Amino acid sequence: ARILAEISRTFGEYLLLPNLTDERCTPGNIDLSAPLVRHRVGELAPIRVATPLVSAIMGAVSSVELAIALAQAGGISFIHQNQPISEQAGMVAAVKRHKAGFRHNDVNIKPSATLDEADTLFKRTGSDVIVVTDDGNPSGTFLGLITTQDFNFIRHRRDEVVDSRMRTARELVTGAEGMSLAEANSLLWDSRQDVLPVVSADGRVTALVHRRDEALHHKFSNETVDAAKRFRVGAGVNTHDYLERIPALVEAGADVLCLDSSDGYSVWQQNVLAFVRKEYGDAVRIGAGNVVDGRGFRFLADAGADFVKVGIGGGSICITRDQKGIGRGQASALAEVVAERDAYAEETGMYVPLCSDGGIIHDSHMAIALAFGADFLMLGRYFARFDESPTNKVKLAGQVVKEYWGEGSSRARNVARYGQGKDLAFEEGVDGYVPYAGSLYDNVTVTLAKLRSTMISCGAISLRQFHDTARLVQVSQQTFVQNSEEVQRNERPTVA
Numbered sequence: 001a002r003i004l005a006e007i008s009r010t011f012g013e014y015l016l017l018p019n020l021t022d023e024r025c026t027p028g029n030i031d032l033s034a035p036l037v038r039h040r041v042g043e044l045a046p047i048r049v050a051t052p053l054v055s056a057i058m059g060a061v062s063s064v065e066l067a068i069a070l071a072q073a074g075g076i077s078f079i080h081q082n083q084p085i086s087e088q089a090g091m092v093a094a095v096k097r098h099k100a101g102f103r104h105n106d107v108n109i110k111p112s113a114t115l116d117e118a119d120t121l122f123k124r125t126g127s128d129v130i131v132v133t134d135d136g137n138p139s140g141t142f143l144g145l146i147t148t149q150d151f152n153f154i155r156h157r158r159d160e161v162v163d164s165r166m167r168t169a170r171e172l173v174t175g176a177e178g179m180s181l182a183e184a185n186s187l188l189w190d191s192r193q194d195v196l197p198v199v200s201a202d203g204r205v206t207a208l209v210h211r212r213d214e215a216l217h218h219k220f221s222n223e224t225v226d227a228a229k230r231f232r233v234g235a236g237v238n239t240h241d242y243l244e245r246i247p248a249l250v251e252a253g254a255d256v257l258c259l260d261s262s263d264g265y266s267v268w269q270q271n272v273l274a275f276v277r278k279e280y281g282d283a284v285r286i287g288a289g290n291v292v293d294g295r296g297f298r299f300l301a302d303a304g305a306d307f308v309k310v311g312i313g314g315g316s317i318c319i320t321r322d323q324k325g326i327g328r329g330q331a332s333a334l335a336e337v338v339a340e341r342d343a344y345a346e347e348t349g350m351y352v353p354l355c356s357d358g359g360i361i362h363d364s365h366m367a368i369a370l371a372f373g374a375d376f377l378m379l380g381r382y383f384a385r386f387d388e389s390p391t392n393k394v395k396l397a398g399q400v401v402k403e404y405w406g407e408g409s410s411r412a413r414n415v416a417r418y419g420q421g422k423d424l425a426f427e428e429g430v431d432g433y434v435p436y437a438g439s440l441y442d443n444v445t446v447t448l449a450k451l452r453s454t455m456i457s458c459g460a461i462s463l464r465q466f467h468d469t470a471r472l473v474q475v476s477q478q479t480f481v482q483n484s485e486e487v488q489r490n491e492r493p494t495v496a
């Protein structure tokens with residue numbers, strides 16, 4: 001064996017140093033969009049995400065509900081492949097059936113309604129926005145909008161009627177069909193509104209563009225506002241049944257696929273990538289992985305992977321390092337693969353984005369991973385804590401928690417990912433609980449605010465700039481041990 005001169009390091013071992021913060025560095029100016037798939041250097045990727053977060057290809061994480069919520073927040077989910085093809089395709093189709101345009105028909109109110117009535121309507125519909133029309137019917141003339149945000153602001157004046165509030169919204173918001181998403185984007189920013197109504201010539205609201213929907217397309221898009229826009233969703237595939245699974249997922253409308261394996265440096269992945277290119281050319285996009293070094297990256301990039309996923313053994317539920325002795329600290333893995341991605345781009349003119357997968361314990365680790373050069377992040381534990389994840393919420397020792405298990409646990413028995421032959425001879429994942437944290441949208445909003453704030457301190461207004469200019473230092477062993485103990489107590493999944 002050859003012993004490499006490296007100490008394998010993880011995210012918690014690094015801190016960022018501030019760079020000069022200048023006038024450009026305001027939260028509204030921070031662009032968190034990222035390329036999802038390969039593209040020529042200097043061009044824009046054909047698929048981008050407005051938010052650099054994707055949810056893990058795991059049964060305990062990526063449900064239909066979570067996929068919709070994450071798409072609204074500007075990221076993308078990957079529906080897991082450890083289930084019959086028809087069921088996975090059904091989940092993909094269920095996400096695609098939902099319209100990104102907001103349904104407004106059941107959330108109308110008259111200007112003479114009281115704020116109490118508006119509150120009841122918000123609660124009953126779970127909606128973030130109420131359309132005010134002259135007669136309270138969807139067919140009535142559009143007068144204004146109230147958002148939950150406005151409502152929270154005026155909550156202490158409950159005896160007032162809707163009228164006084166919605167006038168502000170009416171002044172600030174205008175919209176029309178045929179407006180480009182770039183125009184919608186600037187209007188949303190300029191008006192500081194979360195919602196833009198699309199109004200037909202006769203004054204009726206035909207759709208609403210929510211800031212969250214808009215985030216899907218971001219300012220690069222030339223598309224026009226369209227009430228029937230579909231949410232984006234990804235899907236995991238494996239190297240066993242891909243001849244049947246891939247066509248079914250493509251048919252169901254999956255926007256992007258990803259090979260799901262703990263070790264992607266294999267001819268099996270090369271075969272699948274070759275199949276996709278031969279069968280679909282560039283019409284079907286597929287990521288591959290996972291790898292932890294430059295060799296693995298180059299192999300998959302050469303084989304045609306649209307993005308490459310980095311990480312072995314760093315997942316919060318993962319025991320691969322204990323069971324098999326394989327893995328690498330996520331920070332060290334990223335550092336090497338990032339250097340290889342950049343060298344590859346230089347040599348070939350082709351930029352193959354990197355996804356850092358697993359091991360994000362604190363929100364600050366997201367900033368560290370992106371500073372290291374990851375294009376976007378795959379998260380399991382983070383999303384498993386939210387209402388939208390598919391698992392049970394239970395009370396454990398007085399604390400509300402949600403179930404979370406690894407794909408290599410005996411509960412999941414993901415044989416395509418972890419099996420030896422036809423079965424799972426030993427476990428590579430644990431079955432446990434994570435602290436319940438509430439809704440995805442609320443949590444992602446806070447997480448992104450932190451990320452923007454970090455980038456402001458580091459003087460970067462885009463992720464590309466953050467990659468290029470971030471400066472990282474290593475913390476002392478003592479600090480690291482202290483942090484790890486805290487993390488162990490509060491953040492790691494509790495094993496059942």
Ligand code: MZP
Binds near residue numbers: 057316319359
């Ligand atoms: P985390 O966000 O919970 O730290 O890590 C999620 C990642 O862990 C997944 O995207 C996947 O790569 C990996 N994973 C999933 N199941 C297992 C396992 O059972 C695992 N060992 O390591």
